[in-house]
Amino acid sequence: MLLKTINYDSVTNFIELYDQYKKNNHLSFEDFFRKYIPTLNKNANNCVGLALLLIEKLKQFDDRYSGIKNCFYLVSCEINLQSFDKYENTEYPCPWLSVNEHIMVALKIEIDGRVGVLLLDPGYPLDRVITVMNDQEYPNTGHFLSSTNPEEVYLIEMIMQGKYLQWSIYDESNLKETNLIYIGAPYLSPISVTERRNLVFTYRFFFSLSEKGENLSGIFAKIDEHILCLYYIDEDYPKEKQIIKLTPELFSSVNQLNSDIKKTLDRISHHLKISSKELWNILTKLNHIIEDEQFLDSLCKINNDIQNLNSGK
Structure with a gap:
């Protein structure tokens, strides 16, 4: 809605x-x-405004699921990376090297000891809630079609000990773009960094x-x-x-x-x-x-x- x-x-x-x-x-x-x-x-909302509005709307679920309003958090996304090398050996993304062009909303989940994350992206936009499980088993979303471009297929996978999500975009069978989403901690600079960028x-x-x-x-x-x-x-x-x-x-x-x-x-x-x-x-x-x-x-x-x-x- x-x-x-x-x-x-x-x-x-x-x-x-x-x-x-x-x-x-x-x-x-x-x-x-x-x-x-x-x-x-x-x-007037781009990905920043839409993500902040979405988090406010999601707080309404707290009436049914007490405490859930404190579990949703913003995550940052690096767009169109050629390499993940500089992210692999650091606990947090380096603020001097991370551009943080995009933000989303996330919720960490655990099912019988299996860890995962729910991802919502009103700013790209993704038209569904994406479920990413570390073991890639049910209810993992896997490949799904873009809502704005039927030629594109998306795949979001958990990598780097669960600190990041790799978001791969395919055009037919060719890899078109690779993005990196940091889910290890809440993103706290949506306006001063992402909106500015x-x-x-x-x-x-x-x-x-x-x-x-x-x-x-x-x-x-x-x-x-x-x-x-x-x-x-x-x-x-x-x-x-x-x-x-x-x-x-x-x-x-x-x-x-x-x-x-x-x-x-x-x-x-x-x-x-x-x-x-x-x-x-x-x-x-x-x-x-x-x-x-x-x-x-x-x-x-x-x-x-x-x-x-x-x-x-």
Whole structure:
């Protein structure tokens, strides 16, 4: 239900970052970003906000299972690692080498002496609770399909004496990506580290989801490549995502929009539960940011520097 009622949004807080920077334009973006304190907006949630909201909702189970509200905890995830070498001989992930791009919710379990963990990820999103048992026996989830990309298959396994989970993503039969989830201790820096890191990613999403985690419609921006798109699932062709690339010329006047674009705005704004005018204002702001070369150069440099901190990538 959380996926259906709340949008995934990495756009709103990004726009807030840009607006605050422009108000302090006597600083370089690097200096500004170093001092910037990220804030969460209850109506604009990426993986950080969604995970925190989910933990709050899960506390309701305490009425039925006393004490369970204290058992759910946040876990950090390193995305697209090439090697696990630097994690194997340390008790905890090194904060100077861990980027912590993503967070999830976990609950450790034990069944007749067999250890495991339940994993919930509203931010990727995963549309189910994943059960990972150390012995890979029932009720271990094993391989499962992505809810957002039917070509992808996921496998999450416990490794390194149960301190980590290896999350492998396969495209058909080929290994596409390997992620590492630390479950050995609660993750305590979701806003100061993960939210901050997410602010300088070069891609932005704002989309609505179904209860099954299906991506219904929204905005996609690849800001370093000056790409801004609308997309939606056509009810007549549900397996095909309709993508409309927006050019800078479209933003010269809202009155110049053709009827197809206006219909698309109406369709997507309905899914996002905002007005067409609000959606257009967001798109206009993103287009303005994409055209700000000085800002983009500075942001891309920080993004690259963070990636280079992690030599395992």
